[in-house]
Amino acid sequence: MDTARFEQLLKQAMGLDSASIGSASVERAVQERVSACGLADVRSYWDRLSGSGTELQELIEAVVVPETWFFRDPASFVALARLLRDERSPRQAQGVLRLLSVPCSTGEEPYSMAMALLDAGFPASALRIDAVDISHRALARAQGAVYGRNSFRGSDLAFRDRHFVAAAGGHSPADAVQRLVKFRHGNLLDGLAAGAELYDVIFCRNVLIYFDRVTQDRALAVLGRLLTPCGWLFVGPSETALLSDHGFISAKLPLAFAFRKGPAPRTDTGLRATPAPSRSMRAPAPAAAAPRPARPRVAPSAATPRTAARAETATGIDRARRLADQGHLAEAAALCEAHLRERGPTAEAYNLLGLVRDASGKTDDAADQYRKALYLEPNHHEALVHLALLLQKQGDAAGAQRLQQRASRLQHGGGA
Structure with a gap:
């Protein structure tokens, strides 16, 4: 099947760069819709698609594959509470904090934002969280x-x-959490809404990697307009280099990917050095085998296999990861190295050591650790994405693209 025209249509509608997921994923989505519409062939489907906004939305639904969970990349939620707590002056304390999750997928992210801030002591009356997604099905x-x-x-x-x-069927957020989040349909590339209010915090994670550079620039322009002058933008681990290229300034908090526009303002309410948050404020620690999308960190995709050996050593890896989350990079690295000496090589330990080296600025060593992780586990999603980012920084665009495509195929249920 020649998918070029479908890929172009999806790019116009939602900004999708088909190279990020592979043409095979687009072809599968088209075939799914051909069958669902009861049509004889792709040509007939194109004729229907071309004249139907409703069918275009159905094709978008078929392409979008939600992959999220509560407190994904937990250090980001620790950072969320810390940044808002440290920068909110007594004068501002009576106002309402406005937060945005886009795309919000099936809701785990905005609900995690709500829970993190409630646990940090923010009153519900001070919080308003908007959650926006292009997928009606996810909403x-x-x-x-x-x-x-x-x-x-x-x-x-x-x-x-x-x-x-x-x-029935699982668990539901309590009413106190649900009341804080308002869901609505929207498209980031359309600016979300004319005259939209500004946000103190925006979570826009693991979506920019599916856009080409022109569309990334367009999306970041929208996000920049939606942020307050002192607002924070949280992105996915593999998107941090892009933010730096656009003049955003990192909060420089370990394993949390928060940025603001331009130089931070000089006020007496700026970010202060504070001890690691107490356990009551901490988001839950990640699993030893965290998956789906810096560096450092990407959570593993559901397709990533988990081995019995990794489960047996989860405690040591979790301790190292918690130290890294708290900024104790040297101690975390030492724990990883001791684990490797005592227990033998595992992809998870090498990947975490790579994350720590990456956060310490030791990019060459980080790349070596990611490669070791991939030698042991070729489908290790985190290592693929982290190494792709490093190659991009080092000027190896072709190598970075190959690794990102492998990671995207895994995320969408295909093999590497």
Whole structure:
């Protein structure tokens, strides 16, 4: 099948760069819709698609594959609470904080934002979270607010006891959490809404990697317009270099990917050095085998296999990851190295050591660690994405693209 015209249509409608997921994924989505429409062939489907906004939305739904879970990249939620707490002056404390999750997928991210801030002591009356997605299907699931096992990953699920109630088919966020989040349909590339209010925080994670550079520039222009002058933009691990290229300034918090526009303003409410947050403020620690999308960090995709050996050594890896989350990079590296000496090589340990080296600025060593992880586990999603970013920084665009395509195929259910 020649998918070029379908790919071009999807790019116009949603900004999708088909190279990021592979033409085979687009072809599968088209064939799915041909069958669903009861049509004889692709040509007939194109004729229907060309004249139907409704069918275009159905094709978008077939291409979009939600892959998310609560507190994905947990350090980002720790950073969210810390940045807002440290920068909010007493005068501002009476106002409402406006936050945006885009794309919000099936709702795990905006609900995680709500839970993190409630746990940090922010009153519900001070929070307003908008959640926007292009997929009606994902929004329907988010508004249904019933989540199964796949949405709860990691070894620390205490937040589920605090903020969820049992429901048929899984768990639902408590009313106090659900009331903070407002879902609506929207397209980032359309600016979301004319005259939209500005946001103190925007989470836009793991979507820019599916755009080509021109579309990335367009999306970042929209995000920049939607941010308050002192607002924070959180992105995915593999998108940090892009933010730096556009003049955004990193918060420089370990394993949290928060940026603001231009130089931080000089005020007495600027970011202060503070001790690591108490456990009551901490988002749950990630599972030893975190998956789907810096560096450092990307969570593993559901398709990434997990081995028994990794499960047996989860405690040591979790300790190292928690140290890294708290900024204790040297101690985290030492734990990883001790683990490798005592327990032998594992992809998870090499990947985490790569993340720590990456965060320390030791990019050559980080690349070596990621390659070791991929030697042991060729489908290790985090290592693929992290190494792709490093190659891009080092000028190896072709190598970076190959690795990103492998990671995207894994994320969409295909082999590497």
